[in-house]
Amino acid sequence: MKARDTGRETRRRLTGTVLLSLFVLSTGIAIIALAVLIMDTASDGAPWLSWHLLTSFPSRDPKQAGLRSALLGSIWIAALTGAICFPLGVGSAIYLHEYAPKNRLTSFINLNIFNLSGVPSILYGLLGLGLFVDLLALGRSIIAGALTMALLVLPMVIVASREALVTVPEGRRFGAYALGASQWQVVRRVVLPEALPGILTGTVLAMSRAIGEAAPMIAISALLYVTFDPTSPLDRFTVLPIQIFNWVSRPQAAFAGLAAAGIIVLLVLLLAMNAAAIIIRDRYQKRVRE
Numbered sequence: 001m002k003a004r005d006t007g008r009e010t011r012r013r014l015t016g017t018v019l020l021s022l023f024v025l026s027t028g029i030a031i032i033a034l035a036v037l038i039m040d041t042a043s044d045g046a047p048w049l050s051w052h053l054l055t056s057f058p059s060r061d062p063k064q065a066g067l068r069s070a071l072l073g074s075i076w077i078a079a080l081t082g083a084i085c086f087p088l089g090v091g092s093a094i095y096l097h098e099y100a101p102k103n104r105l106t107s108f109i110n111l112n113i114f115n116l117s118g119v120p121s122i123l124y125g126l127l128g129l130g131l132f133v134d135l136l137a138l139g140r141s142i143i144a145g146a147l148t149m150a151l152l153v154l155p156m157v158i159v160a161s162r163e164a165l166v167t168v169p170e171g172r173r174f175g176a177y178a179l180g181a182s183q184w185q186v187v188r189r190v191v192l193p194e195a196l197p198g199i200l201t202g203t204v205l206a207m208s209r210a211i212g213e214a215a216p217m218i219a220i221s222a223l224l225y226v227t228f229d230p231t232s233p234l235d236r237f238t239v240l241p242i243q244i245f246n247w248v249s250r251p252q253a254a255f256a257g258l259a260a261a262g263i264i265v266l267l268v269l270l271l272a273m274n275a276a277a278i279i280i281r282d283r284y285q286k287r288v289r290e
Helices: 002-048 051-055 068-099 104-116 121-135 142-166 170-178 183-212 215-219 240-248 253-289
Strands: none
Touching: 002 253, 051 068, 051 253, 068 104, 068 142, 068 183, 068 240, 068 253, 104 142, 121 142, 121 215, 142 183, 142 215, 170 183, 183 253, 215 240, 240 253
């Protein structure tokens, strides 16, 4: 018996070592591939990085071309998407976790929310094209794009908010109830302040995905040559991924360098949003602990 137990333990350790090695190797390959891609993009785009790139409109002359309209369009889309999906997502998460009865209907809704997080983004683009652009007659405008991206990231916001609410200990709720607080007072003064770091982090990361998506924007025809600043939610627009796609599709080698510079700008914007999510989470966590 001891020999069998020793043999099983040896096989388990060997299996664990092999699997760990495979996981480390896979992670290393992914990191190396990402580093090579970033270095290659940086080497091609660095000569084209300048203040002129950020402040100039697109042009057929690569020396005069810039990202201004696409950058402003991305900011518009991110701001409106956040304004739409944050209250809807957080409100849905609060209802589903704090108020909704635990029955089959609620389980069905939760299952479909998780499933919607994995739907290909192009399908949301086609839905936005049919619903917002055509049916609601919003046209190919910023608000149509923002509503489409809100549909895309709303499941992510709901899931992240629910997970943040789950992390709040039940003892905090029971303690507040014992002091005579109503359910809404418990949610507003006990649950939300403690769950807010996770909610904000998930929302900012969802906005990062909204900025980096190109397929839904192509579906609603944001593939435009825009040479003006969008000043209204009803204006036509383009975004950074679309502008990069436009430059990549051109045959001139100079536009490939401009596309690489645009990729760098987009990466910096996404990294800044991710860093903001981390800073927001850490600050609110410190406030909750205090």
